[in-house]
Amino acid sequence: MIALAIVLTGIGSYAMRAFFIFALARYAFPPLMLRALEYVAPTVMAALVISMLTTPEGELAAGLPEVLGLVCAAFAAQTTGNHILALIAGMGTFWLIGAII
């Protein structure tokens, strides 16, 4: 049963990734649609960040260390464009503030 569940989920998640790539392989995307798609990457990342910081009950699970860590990471990413530096800035701030308070 567990193997069946894994295989079904594998088929389902592959189908979700492949479906529109195949279904829209010959579709002429109108400009409005192309403009809409430009917003997908930033909005999905934003939504993932918040969903990682909320409990399944919908409560925010982030204090000052988390918030300041994310702000510093965003600033580092914006100024340097380097994800490793953003990780160092974000985690460094998170650990530092966490140790102080």
Next chain:
Amino acid sequence: MTTAPNRPALRGSLDALPLFIPALPFAFVFGVVVAEAGIPQWLGWSSSPVIFGGAIQVTLLTLIGEGASVVAAVSAALIVGARHMLYSVTLAPQFQNQPGWFRWVGAYVLIDQVFVLSQIKRIDDPVAFRRYFLGAGFTFWTLWMIFTALGVVLGPAIPPEWGVEFAAPVLFVSLMMAASDRRDKLAAAGIAMSVTYLLASLPNRAGILIAVIASVCIMLLATRRQST
């Protein structure tokens, strides 16, 4: 639009490496989930090549471990992964001038990080795009296979009090900034954050998909006047 990098496969591979850092502790979380679900280690690990999606795998095996039915566990896991349909739509134009085999293989390695890399580095040349995508995708794939195997064998190797899981939202904030190369995209991200928070109590993180669609629609309406 950026020009194609030299040696795009290598570039993709190198770009994927730092993005794997936050996935590392997650691989060990996955190992703990497999142990707690009480299923054979090899079977738990097999979800890595079969499903290839961290959050989907963890959701499925957690629910199986809690004794949920196959239908309930599979549908919850697929709702968690529903955002991949948005990636599929978004990449469809770039996959149009690609060979058929790449559509099959590319879809298999289409995960959050590979998607956002392909959007940050928009490569117009089809051959370079394909090599970059596969370089990033299979670098991530190989590392995920190795580290989920280690996670399953070693279990909780990283003390939870270190809080290393926080690296995941930190990385996604960094990717969000990289993907927001215009003010309106950053505004869209801000709206998506608010809507996700409002919908955070929806089951299986269904709020992610709704928040993205809602903020895209709001931005299209808000920018309509400027573009006409």
